[in-house]
Amino acid sequence: MLPSPFSSHSRRAPLTALLAVLLAVVLSACSAAAAGLNSYQSPDGRYAFLYPTGWTRVQVTDGPQVVFHDLINADETLSLVVSDVNSTNSLENLGSAVAVGEKLRRVVIAPEGSGREAELVEASEREDGGRTFYDLEYAVHLSDRDRHELATVVVDRGRLYTFAASTNEARWPRVEGLFHQVISSFTLRI
Structure with a gap:
């Protein structure tokens, strides 16, 4: 058959x-x-993170240790600032996520006389690799536009690492997920 x-x-x-x-x-x-993401590792192997494809590193003097920006939307930036703190300090000793977020807002993002206003939208704590990270979200108001910024902070061996991604408010809905992925990718390796 x-x-x-x-x-x-x-x-x-x-x-x-x-x-x-x-x-x-x-x-x-x-x-x-x-x-959609590329990896970056510091020359000394101390830290690493992901950054969006199509972004390029920019050399700056007297500023953040690392800066990337989008080639198409040049006002979208990613930066890492490393500051010295007391070597016996932990992130928790500096305060809660909200307290540290508010201090960062007042001192760095919108210091008095800068013409900027900023609002801490959200502050949370997470653990990664045995270290505490504070993840922070800000709405920043400039005289000519509004911006949105995500940051993560961590303290290790007398250094405060502040890793931030920023964009204009109009683009925020399109890049929110990507920025959360980038910010949460920051890790200390040594």
Whole structure:
């Protein structure tokens, strides 16, 4: 007896091909999402983080240790400031996430006389690699525009690391997820 063109074997071939195509699409979408970030590690291997593809490093003097910005949207930036603190201090000794976030707001983001206003939108604490990180979110008001900023801070061996990503408020809804991914990628390696 000859197999019918409607047998289960002949119906499985198109289904198998369809599943293979769907699997390929899903896998390529996953790799495309991962391909949206590049890794950066400090020359001494002390810290590392991810930054968006299409961003470039900018050399600055008397400023942050590391600065990246988007080539297309040049006002989108990523920066790392490393400050000295008392070597016996821990992040918890400096205060809660809200207290540290408010101090950063008053002293760095919108100091008196700067013409900027900032609001601490959210402050949370997380553990990573045995270290405490404070993740902070700000709405920043400048005279000509509004901005949104995410930051994470951590203390290690007498140094306070402040890693921040900033964009204009109009672009915030499009980059919010990406910025959260970048900020939470900051890690101390040694």
